[in-house]
Amino acid sequence: MKRSMQFFNKPKIIGVSSIAGPKESNGSINEFIETKLNDDMFGEDTFEKAESKMLYTVIDKSIKNANRTEKEIDAIVAGDLLNQIISSTFAARNFSTGYLGIYNACATFSESLILGATLVDGGYMDNVICASSSHFSSAERQYRYPLELGSTRPPQSQWTVTGAGASVISSEGKGPIITGATVGKIVDFGITDANNMGAAMAPAACDTLFTHFKDFNLEANDYDLIITGDLGALGSRIFKDLMWEKGYDVEGQHVDCGELVYNICEQEYQGGSGAGCSALVFNSYLYNRLYNGSYRKILLMATGALLSSVSTQQGDSIPAIAHAVVIEGE
Amino acid sequence: MKRSMQFFNKPKIIGVSSIAGPKESNGSINEFIETKLNDDMFGEDTFEKAESKMLYTVIDKSIKNANRTEKEIDAIVAGDLLNQIISSTFAARNFSTGYLGIYNACATFSESLILGATLVDGGYMDNVICASSSHFSSAERQYRYPLELGSTRPPQSQWTVTGAGASVISSEGKGPIITGATVGKIVDFGITDANNMGAAMAPAACDTLFTHFKDFNLEANDYDLIITGDLGALGSRIFKDLMWEKGYDVEGQHVDCGELVYNICEQEYQGGSGAGCSALVFNSYLYNRLYNGSYRKILLMATGALLSSVSTQQGDSIPAIAHAVVIEGE
Numbered sequence: 001m002k003r004s005m006q007f008f009n010k011p012k013i014i015g016v017s018s019i020a021g022p023k024e025s026n027g028s029i030n031e032f033i034e035t036k037l038n039d040d041m042f043g044e045d046t047f048e049k050a051e052s053k054m055l056y057t058v059i060d061k062s063i064k065n066a067n068r069t070e071k072e073i074d075a076i077v078a079g080d081l082l083n084q085i086i087s088s089t090f091a092a093r094n095f096s097t098g099y100l101g102i103y104n105a106c107a108t109f110s111e112s113l114i115l116g117a118t119l120v121d122g123g124y125m126d127n128v129i130c131a132s133s134s135h136f137s138s139a140e141r142q143y144r145y146p147l148e149l150g151s152t153r154p155p156q157s158q159w160t161v162t163g164a165g166a167s168v169i170s171s172e173g174k175g176p177i178i179t180g181a182t183v184g185k186i187v188d189f190g191i192t193d194a195n196n197m198g199a200a201m202a203p204a205a206c207d208t209l210f211t212h213f214k215d216f217n218l219e220a221n222d223y224d225l226i227i228t229g230d231l232g233a234l235g236s237r238i239f240k241d242l243m244w245e246k247g248y249d250v251e252g253q254h255v256d257c258g259e260l261v262y263n264i265c266e267q268e269y270q271g272g273s274g275a276g277c278s279a280l281v282f283n284s285y286l287y288n289r290l291y292n293g294s295y296r297k298i299l300l301m302a303t304g305a306l307l308s309s310v311s312t313q314q315g316d317s318i319p320a321i322a323h324a325v326v327i328e329g330e
Numbered sequence: 331m332k333r334s335m336q337f338f339n340k341p342k343i344i345g346v347s348s349i350a351g352p353k354e355s356n357g358s359i360n361e362f363i364e365t366k367l368n369d370d371m372f373g374e375d376t377f378e379k380a381e382s383k384m385l386y387t388v389i390d391k392s393i394k395n396a397n398r399t400e401k402e403i404d405a406i407v408a409g410d411l412l413n414q415i416i417s418s419t420f421a422a423r424n425f426s427t428g429y430l431g432i433y434n435a436c437a438t439f440s441e442s443l444i445l446g447a448t449l450v451d452g453g454y455m456d457n458v459i460c461a462s463s464s465h466f467s468s469a470e471r472q473y474r475y476p477l478e479l480g481s482t483r484p485p486q487s488q489w490t491v492t493g494a495g496a497s498v499i500s501s502e503g504k505g506p507i508i509t510g511a512t513v514g515k516i517v518d519f520g521i522t523d524a525n526n527m528g529a530a531m532a533p534a535a536c537d538t539l540f541t542h543f544k545d546f547n548l549e550a551n552d553y554d555l556i557i558t559g560d561l562g563a564l565g566s567r568i569f570k571d572l573m574w575e576k577g578y579d580v581e582g583q584h585v586d587c588g589e590l591v592y593n594i595c596e597q598e599y600q601g602g603s604g605a606g607c608s609a610l611v612f613n614s615y616l617y618n619r620l621y622n623g624s625y626r627k628i629l630l631m632a633t634g635a636l637l638s639s640v641s642t643q644q645g646d647s648i649p650a651i652a653h654a655v656v657i658e659g660e
Binding site for chain 2: 001002003005046079082089103111114115118124125126186306307311314321
């Protein structure tokens with residue numbers, strides 16, 4: 001089984017763009033976010049349309065930031081949390097490029113980087129945009145309860161990030177290089193609480209990182225940063241404990257995008273989540289740090305809880321996945 | 331813009347599997363279907379679980395039919411019509427392989443072949459399973475009305491295929507070869523009738539085929555068969571007219587999986603549809619014909635209507651896409 005792959009032709013991330021809602025724009029990475037919204041409706045009449053417009057905005061701006069024109073873009077590889085990934089589809093509708101829709105819940109952004117890097121590294125395409133989004137209000141009413149109900153949130157819950165990010169991967173140009181990846185497999189530990197996704201996803205993150213370390217003969221010290229997508233505070237503790245049991249201490253390198261994205265405040269409990277969480281953090285703060293040389297080599301490992309409201313209602317547990325992408329400074 | 335790609339390392343489809351519900355098992359391709367169900371519940375207590383079990387069955391059998399073991403499979407690239415592609419996720423949960431979830435509605439199967447061929451042709455993986463499914467009853471209640479309502483179907487409607495198919499793409503072995511592809515772009519002609527998906531998808535099929543012909547300097551005669559996914563009878567007529575306007579006569583080569591899958595009977599109106607439609611027809615009838623040499627070179631072009639019930643309710647039109655895959659006999 002070959003879940004890990006190496007990219008030898010230096011697929012580079014030559015431009016990025018990020019956008020965030022008001023809450024995220026006031027969080028700990030605020031100075032790195034390109035577009036900060038004062039209103040999470042973004043001038044639209046529904047949350048879903050606002051989310052799609054956010055994704056459109058980062059795709060559009062990432063092309064400009066990469067010094068490319070729309071005609072030079074071969075494909076958009078994107079996904080999001082909404083049913084039938086309509087944020088991505090309706091965003092991509094505005095561009096005359098190829099479109100490959102993907103879905104691995106909150107692991108979608110790292111899945112898009114793996115597929116984008118494969119298409120560029122293999123010489124099949126020259127410029128591919130990888131993008132993902134989420135929106136608190138569209139996710140909340142789709143996965144949980146109508147917002148108007150004012151449901152109480154349990155302490156193990158996370159807060160879906162209102163945000164989006166896009167990266168342009170190219171065969172030519174300047175930027176951090178994607179050098180390898182490990183594709184996740186589905187891990188299901190039988191968690192049925194849709195409010196406790198960190199616990200559901202931690203074993204998947206552990207499986208992917210363990211496989212990654214074994215396949216490449218690496219350890220935590222080989223990375224400046226091992227950054228998970230949205231395990232949150234509780235999930236991160238479980239993840240580190242599971243890695244410890246496997247013989248790896250990742251305490252010194254591990255950070256979680258969900259823990260990072262907000263200022264610590266009671267309302268979000270375990271931190272951020274959503275397909276936009278890792279997309280936002282990567283395409284703002286992390287990209288900046290890689291580009292300016294503060295980080296030499298990081299492992300971006302977004303995690304996804306692959307449930308739907310139907311699977312939850314039918315009593316099924318939450319399958320989870322994590323995809324890891326190695327990104328190195330130029 | 332590089333929407334077309336060529337595969338030079340001969341990624342081969344070394345084994346397939348197909349499964350169909352009772353209605354499809356009595357259709358025109360019945361003798362080629364591997365597993366024929368007498369009951370579309372397939373021993374499960376919900377339609378969604380039955381669909382997922384169908385997908386699990388074809389993935390499992392395709393591994394055996396390819397003379398591979400589960401350990402030799404690197405990844406499953408799969409998607410379906412259900413929210414958060416749960417049929418695929420819950421099917422893939424049973425395998426210890428990598429998993430890449432995708433979604434392009436009824437174009438999902440050809441999307442999976444493009445990504446699977448890329449992973450194998452580029453040397454990133456050795457054996458990848460590409461799969462897709464749909465189920466009349468799970469799709470109907472998700473996209474349209476509860477079955478219990480007994481809604482009347484308009485004459486332009488199609489019938490979602492209860493079926494699934496899986497292909498094992500490999501770098502080694504014997505079988506038809508994927509030699510090229512053209513990635514679809516989103517085309518939206520403003521159709522808002524969710525019962526008239528053939529009309530919504532025909533312009534996307536036309537755009538992809540026109541791009542394919544131009545990029546490879548080909549014409550309809552270069553193919554034994556140009557087979558669309560689920561345009562249905564009405565959509566197929568529109569598609570052929572649109573191609574005619576562009577200067578190409580595809581009448582002699584074009585067949586539609588949706589037109590092919592059922593015996594002509596009043597109830598299905600325009601024919602079959604669904605992500606399982608092209609997956610079922612390809613992994614039974616078409617594979618057989620390619621394998622035994624009856625077809626030398628075909629273009630499989632599944633088409634997808636990228637709507638959701640939310641986008642329809644919010645008054646949006648139906649974006650559509652078509653991905654084309656060139657498959658040649660060995």
